[in-house]
Amino acid sequence: MSGSTLAEWLRALDDRALVALLRARPDLATPPPADTTVLATRIGSRASVSRACEDLDTLTLTVLEALLVLDADLAPVGRDALAALFPVDITGALETLRGRVLLWGDDHLSTPPATRDAVNPFPCGLGRSVPRLAGVDLADLAGLGDDELRVLETLAAGPPVGQTRDAAHVVALDDATSPIQKLLARGLLVRRDAMTVELPREVGLAVRGDRPLGAVPTAEPPLPTRALDPVAVDSTGGGAALELCRHVDALLTAWSEEPPTVLRSGGVGVRDLRKLAKDLKADETRAALLVELVVNAGLVADSEGAEPEWVPTTQADAWSTASPEQRWATLALAWVDLPRLPGLIGRRDERDRLLNPLAPELNRPGAPRDRRRVLDALALPAPGTAVPDVDAFAALLAWRAPRRGGRLRDELVRWTLEEGTAVGVIALDALTSQGRTLLVEGTAPAAKRLADVLPAPVDHVLVQADLTVVAPGRLDPDLADEIALVADVESAGGATVYRVTEDSVRRAFDAGRTAADLHELFTSRSRTPVPQSLTYLVDDAARKHGRLRGGAAGSFLRCDDPVLVAEVLAHHAADALGLRRIAPSVLVSPLPLGDVLDGLRAAGFAPAAEGPDGRVLDLRTPGRRIASRGRRRPVPPATPSDEQLGELVRLLRAGDRAATTSGGARIAVPGHLGAGPSATLDLLQRAARDGLDVLVDFVDGHGTAARRVITPRYVGGGVLEGVDVSYGEVRRFPLHRITSAALVQDS
Template sequence: MTSTLSLAERLGGLDDESLHDLIDGRGLTRSRIEDFFDLADALLEPPSVQHALAPLPRPVLAALAALAEHGGAATAEQAAECLRSWGATDVSTSSVRDDLNALVDAFLAEQVAGPVNAADADGDGDGPGDSANGSEPVFALYPGVAARFTGWADGDGMPGRKLAASGKPAALASVPDVDRRFVDRLAAERAFVAAGAVAEFVYELEREPARELQKGGLALPDTRRIASALGIEAEDVATVHWLADSSGLVSREGAVWLPTDAAEAWAALSTPERWARLAGTWLDSVPADIRPLMVERAHASWGDALRGYARWRYPAADASLDRRVNEVEAHAEFLGITANAAPSTAGITLLQRGPDAAADVLRAAFPAEVDRVYVQHDLSIVAPGPLIPSLDARLRTLADAEGTGLAASFRVSPSSLHRAIAAGETAQSLRDFIGSISLTGLPQPVAYLIDEAASRYGRVRVRAADSSSGAGSVVHSGDHELLNTIAVDQSLAALGLRPASDAELTSRFPIDVAYWALVDAHYPVVAEDADGRQLRVRRRLGHPEPRESTDTAQLVVQRLRSAVSTEGQGGAEAWLNRQLESAVRSRTIVTVTVALPDGRELEFTLEPTGLGGGRLRGRDRASDIERTLPVASIRAVRTT
């Protein structure tokens, strides 16, 4: 039978990754786990066992009930017979064996050799658990698992007979073809809007970072600002934020959220490719216990029926199951994977074939994108439809976005043109680009503004201050009147500008902060190095901050490895004593290797009865006599 000793031995054979996943999956927070015996004890505590029961599907719980009914140990055939006696009609020995192996994988049971029950304990070799005769292996529950399961079944759960009964919810009705067309049309609209909203979210954070609250989530003023800029409801901002963060497009730095380097490459993708990245993020986020349910119900409505099926499938799960299903469904609705709780054709394809295949389905359903715009005399640029993403991205470098969506609008201004020139554009390249995309040519006011911006560009220059000066940056200009205007500009008061000479102002802030403050205040500023060469200064990018590790599971793994690798005789003796103490306490049959004075080693299979005075006492199973062995001569212990 199983014991804490056999579990500790099994745990000792795991690699670091498997140990980490097990400890983390069980939610173990006990600080005093110093060796594998402590870990085995922690895994068999009632809260940990209940934690392991929660994600188990109904058939696996029924198989566990069958083992408990057999006193904690049975073959797959015996468990299958028990389930059939309870009314199960769709079980086979093979399927039950798979379910029992799932219990083994969950560290609730293990395969053992030997008799299954007391009737087979005489060692006659005819018991169903006797491995020598080639019979089925025996699956046995670890100590305490059956008791915890029974406690759950008698309390908020259900007995094995009810678990084994089919009672499966009726198959959900498939979405009719006439509804499918409506679902696909609505889903395509949502998918297009979602991809655009995430892009606008990244652009908005580049323009002005958003503050993170201490309790989590974006600050309310920033949420409202972003919702207005994106043209969505405030409650949807959290979903957009989650998608951008999970896709690696934004990152928190300090107390603010900023775009990452990856955002620029993503923004240059086509709309279907953008959506595919976001849909892949959603698919990866679906919990392992929920995803199979969605695949199984891919052609039927979700909503209440899916939540009901999830509760039926995982009867030991707590109230968080509904919450997790709701969260996954809410994100699916926003992305157009579903529409009104019905999976779209793209959503079905996503579940079955992946993001790229799903994006191909949506490509034809998305609105046609345009590569031409109307450039008007009032300095506005109006798109007659959704812009090609690459064109939209370049327009944002030379004009300020005023409206987004299917018909975006922009406005050219001196500061926006200065921004474009700072990014490498010239007056001629701006003229050529606008002329190539304009359906109305290059209006004279726009051409004039380009020439004026190019001529004024660089009248204000900012560079990093000398380290010995105590300042962060220096702003200088040959236009003294312009410099005086900057010095008294209240919009720049936060920079704390102080005169250093008639041609210079200093600030304690670094060059990038001073540069972008001047750009946002509409001054023709250039960033330069110490030799006067122009620098390209990008707005702040988010970089994940190094944080102190809070990975409790990893810390436990490190302690376990340290305990096992303890050098010296003392460490080996401590481990051996823990094994013997556990075997005596649980009356687990063990095989001990004993060193004889002449150098030979003998093995004895004992049922231990006591440990004390440096000696192990137990009944020898082979000769049926009591033996007393000196602990100092025992070299190894293993469960049989």
Template sequence: MSDTLALASRLQAESDDALIELLTSRHLAKRDLRDFFDLADALLSPESVSEALSHLNRPTLAALVSGQQSIAGASAYLLAAYASMLLFEADGVLKPYDSVLAVVHSWPAHGLPSVDDLVLVPAPEVPTHSSSDLQAQVDLRAGERAFETTVAVTELIIAVLQAPARELAKGGLAVPDSKRLAVATGLDASQMNAIIRVAQAAGLTFRDGATWFAAESARDFVLLPLGERWGVLAAAWLGALPEQIVSVLQTRVDAVWGENLTDYLAWLYPAGGPELTAQITELTLDAERLGVANSGRASSAGTELLCDSRDAAVALVSAQLPPEVSTVYVQHDLTVVAAGPLRPDLDATLRAIAQIESHSIASSYRISAGSIAKALAAGYTATSIRSFLESISSTGIPQPLEYLIAESSARYGLLRAGSVEAEAGELASSYVRSDDRELLHTIAVDQNLGSLGLVFVNGNRLVSRFGLDTVYWMLVDARYPVIAESGSGTPKTLTRAQPSPPHVVSTTRPVDELVNRLRGSGVQGGADTAEAWLVRQLDLAVKNKSAVLVTVKLPNGTEVAFPMVPTSIASGRMRGTDQKAGVERTLPLASITQVAAVNPVS
């Protein structure tokens, strides 16, 4: 019986959940498959088989091609290969489909191991670290990298929350956004793609089309203690690794990573190819970046992460990280210096009233008239700003800062912006008013505000065709002391609209639709499957005008084979030309027991 027919019958008997898992794992969810025969053909195609074999380790491959392993004693990996439709069961023994064997036997021509090599070629030696290696030095350097990356991811998320980043069509961040994020993180622009990938793996950023957004979980992430933030990133790195690679790392935490580990994994997964090599390279780089490993050796925290628990790893990393501080030095030049990483909640509040200049082990912020104006626009008051700074400053509030807060607070509200109830034919949507006519003239000629099209309607009032939100926030960003007001002149607080992630409408998954289509293909199990298989073969022969050997069961029980070139199938009958007798025959489909391909008879 054909492998395709046997596999199609087996697939029909699978549950919907099993089919969904199969289609997903074999990456066939988006294929245009009409029925179970199409699915069987797709699963047995050389490309699909090769891709599935690339995920199997060497012992599993050796057991697979041997065709002698009983299903009762099969390993979990071999049973997974059976569930992936690479093997079938015959009398309690797991055997590979012919298409699978054909792919493995073709390996030597492509530089891959032969069937004998799968068993006979030993694993390359992976050296372990000698006792002279100093784990403390490895942990120290790993802790530094863990701190650098965690801070960089935090700063990148804050920057993307303020303004999403654009992805190029050819891949990678657009140059302006790379530079902007590099300034925010303090790292080189060439590292931004890797940093945003680390954030994406943790579910903190995501891409929609050509735009990178910060996820909702990112807002909670930036408020976590530094060690916990590292734990989120490290756990995501571990969770993104294929299970088979994790198992290798767990048994080789004392081995030399890098090229030696790459050679061993290439031996263990001989069909992995360039994709496996690229994956190993990426995981190694990210492991070094996160402090899971350093200089080709797993850190103590990395070992705990791989072999014990995230909490144990976080505890070890936290001991290596600089301690968070809750006090700052407020200086006469209006800078605020934190001698260590500032506690996340304090850092978030300080950013609301000051511009961050550098963020590392020691961070610095700068307070200006513009930053005070932004804080006032966000709902802070002079009293609340002063109270917060007094609570965290170990040096009090210098007199220049006192003057700045008082002056900015007094000037705040000198400009008032509101909405215009435009009459028919009027284009004005908002206004800006002030008793300071000189200030209004300055705003009217400010090139940074030229796009607003502000025009005078009287000496104390400008109007714009843009809405209040646009006008107000452009004035705030230009550092003008503006407040928003209602129609009655009462001040009101506006909230800057943040770019929101796109709303994804939930729809039926393609894989669910595919399973429904397969179930509705009209072919049932049992005898109906065999009949449908014969019809499928005859249909292909009609389409290709090819010769087939058709076996027909006669009324007396005997069978006769006719070399035919089918021309049509209709009303339960097949019509075609008998290549041997040179006559046209019409055969009932119910009497046909077998169809086999043959070469046309001259």
């Protein structure tokens, strides 16, 4: 199966091979090519060749470059001549290239002319050919000095170009003083411009000797791995997932109360990031990743007001009430699909500007694809297989697809592993089971898998004598809410440690809890005896709390103890709060009640707010919310089925037949072309009369251009009625929607 041109070779392929080609290079099918000649033109375009090379491994790419060394883009080269350049069998690489039509032919191989520009202008590190040097060999280099030989060896190793001031002027050999000038005078180097010299291909091959392509990487680099217990990997990832949810919940709470402003250039400022990291008790790298996740998940958005802020959305409330495994799945998918590079945060751009979280400069549409490529590679070994050597892993991925990732290729691998560990998709350098499920099946099955991994919630705590409360596992939701209200997290992990303080107890009182409620909580839920120090702390805080009662006047304060009222009035804070006595036990202020209570607390008092019925009110603000804008997930391109590609191939064949049918030239319909409509009508009527197939281009009712092979049965009344050859169905086409027609067989 060979042909003098690419189009001829394509026509000789069977339909299955063409379907495989269109699947491997989907850009060739959009829009559908009219015939094989059009397909051949697209195959040879520089952009299409470049895209087709992106997933080639290093050996296959080297084979393609070797074809360019042999000038296969100019004339066919023998397969044996190519194979002689490699120390291993390259049959598999040739089949891969042939399947993508980056080469064609059997014994004599050709590659598209645009390949040199699309792949490498210096294939295999060799310069351009200088035909007059075709006979050069090592014997011609024997009289060179050591300095000259070192220059040739350096350039022969690649790249074959170098920058030097010695190229400014070409001098005779007798006048040459430097190795570069001597080599230029001998014709062994070529001057490209005043600062650039290039080693001709022929000289480079002579210097390389019996290794014309240099060091050919023939196999994947080794990847050290370590076998771990999959259960340990999954449980460690589960702990990271819970920690992720806890930090995101704290972030939403903090930004509900005090949203950070949106920088003029976009993003979150350094001060706000540092404050968030301090509030979360995390490092700034983790805080920055969390910021990126909550925005991509739709939990936080730009308020887009006159003074825009980053504010939690109404979707954050739904997320907060979901189960831990569902919360994690939402965040994990937001990370996998994140079209940005959080790893760049903290670096500087080309203008020396600091890159902040949510800055537009972090946008990378290809980031989800590159991230999944790393995760898919981690998923190949058996569950529990760890990859501890990041550099070796990056080298392996670089061998498999050296043209992927650009200049950040290796760093993308490191960032993915670090971020995946923080998110809980990766643990102990291995992909977790819930991470595998997320990649293949989606969020719901991944959440279920995580739920199986997580230990059952516990319904008790351990109260310690030092006023700490230890949660020996994941607390059930109701208990977790109560403990979080009365204590602050001191450390998190497999067992979370809370600390009870006077402020935390007062927070519980402000929320409406009583001392009896707290005593009951600790007595009933603690598996250890409640220490007296905790009982005293609660009772002491209760005695102070609520002795002063505030209401709206602006606001008022009341107290049954006139001595305490007098103490408040005598304090210097009373003037700042505008307090005045209106009764022996009542003070009023023009300020809002919240401001008065905060001022008194700062002065060392412990007031509480009360409602009309005298009960304690919780004045904590629920936090700001803005309308959810939905999650901006990238929409992957639709993957055509084999049936759809098969139909496209059938239309391609029909286009070829139309081009070779006598009298089958395409006739366009638009009326401004003169006889177009009448000529088309004549062609369709002739086809209906003689039972001929017609290739019809038309626009459907949605305005979409399409193409079908039709056997006309009736033409008239402004309608073409015929059998769709591909589906065997009778269809009707308004003639005014047909844009062109051509016979696909002779009568």
